[in-house]
Amino acid sequence: xxxxxxxxxxxxxxxxxxxxxxxxxxxxxxxxxxxxxxxxxxxxxxxxxxxxxxxxxxxxxxxxxxxxxxxxxxxxxxxxxxxxxxxxxxxxxxxxxxxxxxxxxxxxxxxxxxxxxxxxxxxxxxxxxxxxxxxxxxxxxxxxxxxxxxxxxxxxxxxxxxxxxxxxxxxxxxxxxxxxxxxxxxxxxxxxxxxxxxxxxxxxxxxxxxxxxxxxxxx
Numbered sequence: 001x002x003x004x005x006x007x008x009x010x011x012x013x014x015x016x017x018x019x020x021x022x023x024x025x026x027x028x029x030x031x032x033x034x035x036x037x038x039x040x041x042x043x044x045x046x047x048x049x050x051x052x053x054x055x056x057x058x059x060x061x062x063x064x065x066x067x068x069x070x071x072x073x074x075x076x077x078x079x080x081x082x083x084x085x086x087x088x089x090x091x092x093x094x095x096x097x098x099x100x101x102x103x104x105x106x107x108x109x110x111x112x113x114x115x116x117x118x119x120x121x122x123x124x125x126x127x128x129x130x131x132x133x134x135x136x137x138x139x140x141x142x143x144x145x146x147x148x149x150x151x152x153x154x155x156x157x158x159x160x161x162x163x164x165x166x167x168x169x170x171x172x173x174x175x176x177x178x179x180x181x182x183x184x185x186x187x188x189x190x191x192x193x194x195x196x197x198x199x200x201x202x203x204x205x206x207x208x209x210x211x212x213x214x215x216x217x218x219x
Contacts, residue, residue, distance in 0.1 A: 016050030016093070016128045016194060031180045033068050033096075041065055042101050044109050045072060045138035045172050047092035048117035049125025053199045054095045056186040057116045057206050062215045063104025068096045069178040069185070073136050073170060081179055087130040094136065096175055104213075106144055110151050112213065113137060116206040120163035126198055138172040145169060 048054050051069035058067040071079050074090025083089050097109060117125055119135045139145040148169050155165060185192075186199045207214055 016052060016133070016198075031177050031183075033066070033177065033183075036065065036098065038065060038100075040100060040102065041098050042106070043140070044097040044099060044106055044144075045094055045140075045175055046097065046109070046113045047073065047094035047134065047136040047138075048113060048119070049093070049133050049135075050128050050194075050199070051093040051095055051178065051182065052185040052195065053202045054093075054116070055184070056199060056203050058095060058097045058109070058112065060203065060207060060215060061099075061104060061109075061112055061213050063100045063102075063108075064215075065098045065100060067098070069182045070094055070096060071132075071176045071178060072138060072172065072174065073168070079176055081182070084132050085130075087132055089132075091132060091176070092134050092136050093132050093178075094138070094175065096177075107147050107151070108213065110137065110148055112206075112210070114151065114155060114167075115210060116202070118161075119165045119167040120161050122166045126202070135167040137167055137169050139169065140172055145171075 046054065046058075055067040055069050058064050070093075071084055071089070071091040072094040073092045076083060076089035076091060079089045079091055084091055084093065099109065117135065121135075123129065123131050123134050125133045125135070137148045139148060152165055152167065152169070155161060186195050186203070189195055190200075
């Protein structure tokens with residue numbers, strides 16, 4: 001019995017599940033980010049597994065003002081974390097990246113996307129399984145779609161991945177911000193077992209591979 005309990009505890013700690021004990025309320029997904037006074041910023045959207053991990057990765061990149069966790073790519077309106085966890089809303093855990101295009105290009109953000117996760121695992125990223133963890137690169141216009149598709153073609157040509165890239169390339173239709181306790185989760189919950197064993201190692205791997213893209217204080 002003890003070994004079974006240990007295994008269950010390990011699986012819980014190794015998946016992107018909030019340890020918050022507060023009840024999940026449907027209206028919590030109506031959280032909105034603070035207004036920024038910085039002009040000239042643009043937004044990009046990506047999904048590549050647990051949004052705690054993805055948010056931290058993009059926030060380490062020079063030119064990224066902020067990244068917000070949320071949900072996109074599905075049909076359910078105003079979804080919450082509990083609904084997303086069922087895998088039946090069609091949404092993926094995603095991030096909104098607020099960036100300065102004079103410092104970092106959309107193309108570089110696409111490079112960060114493919115360089116920080118495995119785009120060949122359908123409905124899975126690391127220990128997290130389900131359609132909510134699938135790989136999706138969203139685009140706002142035809143130019144962004146072309147950049148994403150051209151980069152995928154380059155990865156295929158150079159045989160960067162041994163398996164087929166299964167990343168979805170989809171137009172952004174709606175992005176719903178996740179509940180407030182998910183925002184900056186990795187930074188605010190450094191002792192969370194999942195953060196320590198999955199999120200931080202994933203961030204460190206990215207930083208080691210792309211030191212030239214990092215903010216100076218993160219380098």
